[in-house]
Amino acid sequence: MSTPLADDGAPDQRLHPWSWLFVLLMQLRQFLLPLVALVVFGGRGDSDEEEMWSNLAALVVIVVLVAVSILQYLTFHYRIGRDAISVRSGVISRNRREIPFARIHNVVVHQNPLHRLFGVAELRLESAGGNRPEAEMRVLKLDQALALEQLVRQRGQQQVASGDTTAVQTPDVPAEDVLLQLGTADVVRVGLLSNRGWVVVLAAIGASYQLFPRGAVDDAIEHGGRQAFGYASSLHPATWVWVVAALVMVIGFWALLRVFSVAVALLRYHGFRLTEHERRLTVASGLLTRMRTSVARRRIQAWTLRETALQRWFNRRHLRIDIAAGVSTDGERRDLRELAPLATPEACNTLVQHLLPQLQWPPAQWRPVPLRGWWRLCLPALVIVPLLAAGAVWEVGPWGALVLAWLPWSALRAHRTMAHMGWHLDARYVAVRGGWWQRWWRFAELDKLQALRLGRSPLDRWLGTSSVWLDTAGASGSIALCLRYLPEAEARAVFEQLNAALGERRLRW
Known part of the structure; x- marks a missing residue:
């Protein structure tokens, strides 16, 4: 029989006594619409008896939810050991989960206004992959949540104070290096330069x-x-x-x-603050709901810089990262994604250079993409716009032909977009850039690449081009890490170089 990772000598601990209330509120939020429909529409019967039964049914549902919330609080225990956290939960089906500290990729400390009123926080322990957190603790005292976050940061090196059976002793929080901090004026600028x-x-x-x-x-x-x-x-x-x-x-x-x-x-x-301690990044932000999430630097898989035309005029950019972590069941990203919601290009480059000192960013030279196939980018407009114009002329007369004015703009955008496209590849990382009206840069270390693909469409065969698609763990967003529209011989050479780099990494493993 295997020995559990969590120390059996450590005491079991419970959640905050008001934890059941927050679980109840979460469940009521999920059942809010059915309950409202039951009370409002169920009470529109022809007799007072039907209205009474609908109200009684709503009351029974609420009582059941309260009972389930209290049972969840009474049956949830966790134990902090030297190398792992043990969680026991379940009302009918009892579950025990051992979560090694090394497996936890992301720690989220979440506080909504009600949490802040009660001085508590919700803690989520998340790992790479999967569609649910490894553990969700609703709720802990704020100092307990921060202490547990600190324990995960130090990968279990801190020990639970002996003799304490009710709470984790808060370790001395080491000083953190502030990498980026946004004041109120900076946050207002974020809003003015975005389309949120x-x-x-x-x-x-x-x-x-x-x-x-x-x-x-x-x-x-x-x-x-x-x-x-x-x-x-x-x-x-x-x-x-x-x-x-x-x-x-x-x-x-x-x-x-x-x-x-x-x-x-x-x-x-509001209050956005990016800090670093022992090669781990932490972001805290939020006005009403405060969110604190952290991730180890080694978990970063890819980097993306973006700027809209409006942001470019005001000399600002946006820096995001991809993390090897899962997505919740409702499709919401839970992990740390934004390192700089808005900063100057120099500040973004400085941040990248600090976190990736082994790389040269930005590249000294970008390799361009041949311009001869620029028209392929406006092919959808060449097909769709004339059809829309014909329909508009049919409906409103000659004025509908104004829809064709979109074609010159589409052609200009396609030409300038192709002219701005470029790529860079060296022994350490690969980078691509694109866009014109809205520009972007995306790059990843070669050690973080998971898969390669050399793709050719029928149009590529006609023009003698190919595209090299690269995949990293945790890839998200609409921007792919892809070297598009390269001459076929050049694309194959790049593919072989990247494939050799992947082979060397497998041998090191």
Whole structure:
């Protein structure tokens, strides 16, 4: 029989006494819509007896949820050993899980406003892969959560203080090096230079369709539009008045989006602080809900720099990383992703050079992609836009041909995008760049590559080009690590060089 990793001599510990309340609130949030529907629609019966039964059913559901929450608190125990954490949980089916410290890739300390009111925090221990955390502790005292985070950071070297059966002694927190810190003005700038306001608009539209009866929103918008247009028409304004009114509406909507975007940025990035200690990075941020997440530097798989046209005009960029960690069941990323929500190019480059001192970033020279196939990037527009223009002419007459004005812009964007594309490869890392209106740079160390693929489409065969696709663990986002549209001979040479590097790594293993 194997010996458990957690020390059997260590005392079992419970969650915070109010833990059941937070579990109950989480469950009520999941069952909120069914309960509301049961109370509201179930109470619309023809008799008082039907209304009574619907209210009774809702009360029974709430009582059951309360009982389950209390049972979960009473049956959840954890034990901190020298090398691992042991977690025992389950109401009907009892489970015991041994989590070695070395297996934990990410530690998340989460505090929403209610957590902060009670002085508690939710702790999640996460590993690479999988779609659930290794352990979720709802909830611990804040000092316990921070102490456990520190223990994981030190990979189990700290010992639980002897004689304490109720809490983990908080070790002396070592000084951390601050790599990046954003003040309020910086966070406001993040909001002004991003498009996060659309999140609020789309969420409001989705909520309105969920809360109101089907068709009510469309009818209200149509009715309001007709009234506004009818009132404006009755004033018999000149053409220039219509133009000015349209511009005012566009500018007003854009300003409203900026306000929403700043609000979202403040909620998410207020107090943003990136620190480092013993080759482990930690990010803490949030206005109402505070989130503290950390990851070892060796877990970083790939790096991505991005800048929109607006950010480029204000000399700002965005730095993200890929981590070998899983995704939650609802598709939400749980791990540390953003190292710099917004910073100057020099600050981003300095941060990369600090964390990857063995690399030369940015590369001294980028190898360009041949321009002769630039038109392939605007092929979708060449097919779709004429069809849309034909439909518009059919519906509104000759003015519909204005849709064709998109073609020159599409051609210009395709040509400039191909001109900006480039790649770099040396003995340590591979990097690609692309985009024009919105530019990006993506790179990874050769030791972090997981798979290679040499791809050729029918169009590639006609133009004599190939693309080399590279895969890393934890890859996310819309930007692929791919050397596109290289001449076939050059692509094969790159593929062989990268394949040889992967072979050398397997031999070292």
